[in-house]
Amino acid sequence: MKINHDDFLSVAKIAAILGENGFDFKPEYFLALSPYTAENIMVHVQSGPIQARMSLPVTENTMGDKGFCLPRNECVRFLGASNSDTVSIQVDDRIARIRSGRSSMKAVTISIDSFPLAVPIGDTLLSIEVDATTLKAALALAVVGNTGLGEPQGVYFHPYLGDLHIYSTDGKVISHSAIKMDMLKTDDAKHENASTVPLKIAQTLLKAFKHFDKERIQIHFTENGLIFSDVGNTWNIHTQIVDNPKRFPWEAYILNAKYVLLCVITDNERMTETLDISTSISSDKLNAIALSVAEDNILSLSMNNDRGESKSAFEVETHNPYQMFTSSAPVHAFLGFCRKYGNNGVLHLGRLDMPNTIPLKLSYEGDDRFVISPSMSIAPCTG
Incomplete structure (x- = not known):
């Protein structure tokens, strides 16, 4: 042969x-x-x-x-x-x-x-088709949101009200985006349950998708797993899903929480540089940084520990002055996502006013590939 x-x-x-x-x-x-x-x-x-x-x-x-x-x-x-x-x-x-x-x-x-040969795609509960580039970006955000602050619970693929929501959480950080989907097949039931794949599988899928030169990817939901394929079915990947995954109230953070815009950041590189400088006093990216949005359109970041202090600041468009402590690792991860997968969007920094917590929310606005802008909500921490 x-x-x-x-x-x-x-x-x-x-x-x-x-x-x-x-x-x-x-x-x-x-x-x-x-x-x-x-x-x-x-x-x-x-x-x-x-x-x-x-x-x-x-x-x-x-x-x-x-x-x-x-x-x-x-x-x-x-x-x-x-x-x-x-x-x-x-x-x-x-x-x-x-x-x-x-x-x-x-x-x-x-x-x-x-050798257990993979079989063709059989009966499915739901089959959808999405833009391949946007799927890769959404999956990348869900993967990078797991920065070691908590325990990864997997990546959720959730058809909801006509859109595909892809999100993840480790109990400290919620990464979320929603993308357009075309319905190919449904079992006529209201299929709005999330299918969850382990983080390691999601990381593997993301690496594999980068090698497939296709404009569209189909996702097939079955009783026991997810199947990803191209439109012509020249390849398909079958993945098992998590049995009885831990559910968390993602709607409370994404759809229902009161959002307060703190500032608009037009220079991602300057934000990254400021974050790098402010964390230079420590090699531990999980340490907390002090974040301050001032009325005079200045965002300042600083870190203080037993070794000393490092800080930096730059100009932003302030909407609501605010101060808080947050973990630096998720902020680093979200900025990296925006640089690699962004498409003419603008970074927004805000907070979620919730009954028992006030998370920091980073979002990438203005990228019309997404139905709901990519975002990362980060639990507050002490300094």
Whole structure:
């Protein structure tokens, strides 16, 4: 069998992201290649709570009616180091021979009979389609919001009133955004329950999505998991969801809380620089900083500990003067998100007036890709 080198390397890299590190003669350390069509084969990945299948075009298909397995990470290293146009593969019994130009690798493999192949998308409770770039940004915000202040509870995918809300919390920080979704299929019930994936899986999905060059991604909600796929179903990723996830009142923070705008920040880089200076007295990014929004359009940040004090300030557009202590790590994370995924938006700094707490709220306003602006609500702390 012959495959284009770059096509095979691209699929193998995605498989490596989804799979386990290390090596053992177990399916989670291998790729399974199975028959699909005359022009394509299917590449399968199995790694704990993740299963995936990806279509791979072949230039010469001699697979027959039964597939075979290849050691995943070893293939990635071999393909990454070789540079021919075509890769040929031959498997005899448990020995796989891979040739790329004048280079070759012989590897012991496992039987495909022991590999749990990912199945096509079956019955779903709900199927939706979203913009791929916006989904990546929303997922990135949910991931970076877990900064170590509390215990991660996973990332929630929540269809709600016609939009897809993606959020996460660790008990101290709530990261949230809502994106437009097109309904493909529903079970006619009011499907507004959130499906929660563990943080580690969400991080893996985000890394994998960066390698898929697609404009739209479909999300399929099932009884036991989520399935992500492209529109043509040339790839799909099955993920298990958290059983009985801990629920928290996200609506109270996102939809119902009284919001007070403190200031508008038009210079993200200046805000980042000020934060870096104010935290320079400590290497612990979880330490608290004093934040002050003054009437004279100045935002100042400072940190004081037994080593000394560091502080800095810059100009903003003040709406309501305010002072509080907050953790620096989530602020760093949100600013980084805005720099990497932002799209002509403006940073707003506000507070939520709630019965038992007054969190700081950072939001990225004016980015029309989102139905509800990306935001991070941070529990107050003592200095």
